[in-house]
Amino acid sequence: MSEGLNYKFLIDTFFVALSGVPVALLVTIVSLLIAIPLAFSLALTRIYRVPFIQRLTQLYVSFVRGTPIIIQIFIVYSSVPLLLTALFKKYHINVDVYNIHPIWYAFIVFSFSTTAVLIEVFRSALSTVSKGQLEAAHSVGLTTFQAYRRIIIPQALVVALPNICTATINLIKATSLGYAMSLQEITLKAKVAANVGYNYVEAYLDIFIVYLILCSVVEYGFKLYEKHLRKYKLANA
Amino acid sequence: MLNIKNVHKSFGNNEILKGVDLSIDKGDVVVILGPSGSGKTTLLRCLNFLEKADQGHATFGEIDVDLHDAKKKDIHAIRQKIAFVFQNYNLFNNKTVLENVIEGLVIGRKVPKKEAIEIGKKALSKVGLSEKYNAYPSELSGGQQQRVGIARAVALNPNIILFDEPTSALDPELVGEVLTVMKNIANEGTTMLVVTHEMSFAKDVANRVIFMDGGVVIEEGSPHEIFVKPKEERTKKFLKRVLPEDYTFYI
Numbered sequence: 001m002s003e004g005l006n007y008k009f010l011i012d013t014f015f016v017a018l019s020g021v022p023v024a025l026l027v028t029i030v031s032l033l034i035a036i037p038l039a040f041s042l043a044l045t046r047i048y049r050v051p052f053i054q055r056l057t058q059l060y061v062s063f064v065r066g067t068p069i070i071i072q073i074f075i076v077y078s079s080v081p082l083l084l085t086a087l088f089k090k091y092h093i094n095v096d097v098y099n100i101h102p103i104w105y106a107f108i109v110f111s112f113s114t115t116a117v118l119i120e121v122f123r124s125a126l127s128t129v130s131k132g133q134l135e136a137a138h139s140v141g142l143t144t145f146q147a148y149r150r151i152i153i154p155q156a157l158v159v160a161l162p163n164i165c166t167a168t169i170n171l172i173k174a175t176s177l178g179y180a181m182s183l184q185e186i187t188l189k190a191k192v193a194a195n196v197g198y199n200y201v202e203a204y205l206d207i208f209i210v211y212l213i214l215c216s217v218v219e220y221g222f223k224l225y226e227k228h229l230r231k232y233k234l235a236n237a
Numbered sequence: 238m239l240n241i242k243n244v245h246k247s248f249g250n251n252e253i254l255k256g257v258d259l260s261i262d263k264g265d266v267v268v269i270l271g272p273s274g275s276g277k278t279t280l281l282r283c284l285n286f287l288e289k290a291d292q293g294h295a296t297f298g299e300i301d302v303d304l305h306d307a308k309k310k311d312i313h314a315i316r317q318k319i320a321f322v323f324q325n326y327n328l329f330n331n332k333t334v335l336e337n338v339i340e341g342l343v344i345g346r347k348v349p350k351k352e353a354i355e356i357g358k359k360a361l362s363k364v365g366l367s368e369k370y371n372a373y374p375s376e377l378s379g380g381q382q383q384r385v386g387i388a389r390a391v392a393l394n395p396n397i398i399l400f401d402e403p404t405s406a407l408d409p410e411l412v413g414e415v416l417t418v419m420k421n422i423a424n425e426g427t428t429m430l431v432v433t434h435e436m437s438f439a440k441d442v443a444n445r446v447i448f449m450d451g452g453v454v455i456e457e458g459s460p461h462e463i464f465v466k467p468k469e470e471r472t473k474k475f476l477k478r479v480l481p482e483d484y485t486f487y488i
Contacts, residue, residue: 140389142344
């Protein structure tokens, strides 16, 4: 360390870390694609007070929110293979569970935790749209589905977007915990590179910068989209 | 054209409607008067299934439904014939004025968009808002918003328009413009059922006035019958409160 930072390693490892971005993004996008519709449906069960399911949803939200993601990862990563082995044995399916790619576990964990976050985001956003909007839509002959799609969701989305942005960025950052499941994402790749010559400071700096760039780009994208959606509100903003 | 029988509705233990009958003919302009809490608004909302009545029956042209357990199909069919103007306007905030007016035509009634725009523009010119097609509701005054609300109802060419206290949320100086628009569409022969506190509208425009109190119809008749020679004690009391000067005149 006496000779200061190894700049060549710093730059080389930056690209190594960068090569982990597709995996991180894939996990993020797949988790969002699963979580958004699921969270939206569950948020509706809370709003319409569907008996039983809404209690279950509540329980689920407090369960997931009350535990660190790293523990959820450990639980899923250690218990799902056991469950699958038992299941496969019972039905004589010849699959080696220890060869399942860790990205599948990542999909499970991160969609579960994101769903819990988004349920509350959607619930609060939908409750900001006044009941009169749905009534007016019904009164002009729209079905409830059409009313949600054309009137209520577009208005709720504007309210929800900053929180969805936060959730997405938290998710991107949380994928760094994927290294605990040996998922080949940004953090793991850079750390492995650092192991060779003990250049941890450089590697961590690279990881730092890659996440910073990634999250800034995503945030900027959300800002642009929000501006586009808000146009109907500009008049009184 | 519209007949309703024995409508009951409670919220919890609070019985709001205690068996209301009502019949409206084509071209009628019926005003419902009554103190607040008498069930006027609830009655209107039950007619359009915004509120589910506990009991009651409606005949609307050839459609015959139970207000308590109407089928989805019948609810949809009735809503195609009834338009509603809300106290708080309830314009679609994410849509422009013109989009607000054509939404029900294009999506609810499957009218081709081009045709709907024609109808929408005509409706907006009727309410004097031809300059505001592309404005969003948040850019309009309350009076303008309510006129869009009326245009949205008129554009649907319904058999009847229900008005739920259309001027109650407005600043006093904006009430006139909305009442003028309502008067104009009434003069065109539109069938209207209006809940309002605007006595002048009831006197000048209605051909029938219904006085409700405590969840039942107390008295109904022509404006002259209700305002000049009310029969029921409760009607007299109510009118004395809302029209103190007129009342002394008739003593």
